[in-house]
Amino acid sequence: METNKIQEALGKYNLDLNDAQVAEETKALLDAHLEENMTPEVKKFLMGSIELTTLKTTDSDRSVMEFTDKVNQFDDAYPDLPHVATICVYPCFAEAVKEALRVPGVEIACVSGSFPSSQARMEVKIAETSLAIADGATEIDIVMPVGKFLEGDYEGVAEDIAEMKNACGDAAMKVILETGDLRDSKDIKIASILSMYAGADYIKTSTGKEKVSATPEAAYIMCRAIKEYYDETGIQIGFKPAGGINTVADAVTYYTIVKEVLGEKWLTNKWLRLGTSRLANLLLSDIEGKEVKFF
Numbered sequence: 601m602e603t604n605k606i607q608e609a610l611g612k613y614n615l616d617l618n619d620a621q622v623a624e625e626t627k628a629l630l631d632a633h634l635e636e637n638m639t640p641e642v643k644k645f646l647m648g649s650i651e652l653t654t655l656k657t658t659d660s661d662r663s664v665m666e667f668t669d670k671v672n673q674f675d676d677a678y679p680d681l682p683h684v685a686t687i688c689v690y691p692c693f694a695e696a697v698k699e700a701l702r703v704p705g706v707e708i709a710c711v712s713g714s715f716p717s718s719q720a721r722m723e724v725k726i727a728e729t730s731l732a733i734a735d736g737a738t739e740i741d742i743v744m745p746v747g748k749f750l751e752g753d754y755e756g757v758a759e760d761i762a763e764m765k766n767a768c769g770d771a772a773m774k775v776i777l778e779t780g781d782l783r784d785s786k787d788i789k790i791a792s793i794l795s796m797y798a799g800a801d802y803i804k805t806s807t808g809k810e811k812v813s814a815t816p817e818a819a820y821i822m823c824r825a826i827k828e829y830y831d832e833t834g835i836q837i838g839f840k841p842a843g844g845i846n847t848v849a850d851a852v853t854y855y856t857i858v859k860e861v862l863g864e865k866w867l868t869n870k871w872l873r874l875g876t877s878r879l880a881n882l883l884l885s886d887i888e889g890k891e892v893k894f895f
C-alpha cells in the first residue's frame with residue numbers, strides 16, 4: 601500500500617485522540633454499563649468466545665495434546681456450556697492439536713511470524729505461517745512490526761501485514777498491535793486503521809508477553825476504529841483483547857466495551873474473541889459457584 605494511499609486512508613479517520621479524554625470516555629462507558637453485563641448469560645457467552653491459549657516455553661506435543669483433550673472432555677462434562685472458540689498454540693503444535701481435537705467448530709489458531717517479537721526475515725515468517733496452515737491451522741495471529749510502526753514506516757508496516765495476509769490464504773489473520781508498546785491513543789488508532797486496510801481480519805491488543813497487555817482504554821480505541829472502518833467500508837473486522845485477562849470482571853469489561861461501541865452484530869464468537877490462558881477456569885468457577893480447575 602503506497603504512502604499516498606495510506607495517508608489518504610488515514611485522512612478519513614479522526615486521529616486527533618487525547619489519552620485523558622479516552623480514559624474518561626472509557627471510564628464513563630464502564631461506570632454506566634459494566635454491572636448490567638455481570639450476568640450468567642454473558643459469562644456463558646464469554647466461555648464460547650475464549651481462544652484457549654497455551655504459549656509456554658515448556659509446551660510439548662504431549663502437553664498440547666493433553667490440553668486439547670481437555671477441550672474434548674469439556675463438551676461431555678458441561679453440555680450446557682458453549683465450547684471454546686479456538687485452541688491457540690505455537691505454530692509447531694498445529695498438527696498436535698489437529699490430531700487430538702475431536703470437537704467440531706473449535707478452530708486451530710496459531711501465533712506465527714516469529715511471535716511474540718515479529719523480528720525475523722519475511723521469508724522466515726512466511727515459511728512458518730505456510731507450515732502451520734499445512735499442519736492444520738485455520739487462524740493465524742501475527743504481530744505488527746512495532747519497530748517499523750514507531751519509526752513511522754507505515755508503508756513498511758502495511759507491506760509486512762499484506763505479505764503475511766497473502767501467506768495466510770483462506771486462514772483468518774489477526775494482527776496483534778502490541779498496544780502496550782505504542783506511545784499513545786493516536787498510535788493505537790493509526791495502527792488499528794493501518795492493519796485493517798492492510799488485510800487484518802481481526803485486530804488484537806497484545807501478545808501477553810510484554811509488560812503491558814490488554815487495557816480497557818486500548819480496547820475502546822480499537823473498537824472505535826473497527827466501527828469507523830465498518831461505517832467507511834462496510835467490512836466487519838473482529839476484535840480480540842488478549843493478555844492479562846485475569847478475572848471474570850476483566851472479561852465482562854471487554855464484552856461491555858464491544859457491546860456499547862460495536863453493538864450486537866459483534867457479540868458472537870466469530871467477531872469477539874478473548875485471548876487467554878486463565879479465564880476458562882475462572883469463568884467455570886464463577887458459573888458453577890465453586891472453584892473449578894478443569895483446563
Ligand SMILES: O=C[C@H](O)COP(=O)(O)O
Nearest residue numbers: 807808843844875876877
Ligand atoms: O493471546 C493470548 C495471550 O498470550 C494470553 O495471555 P495470558 O496468558 O495473559 O492470558
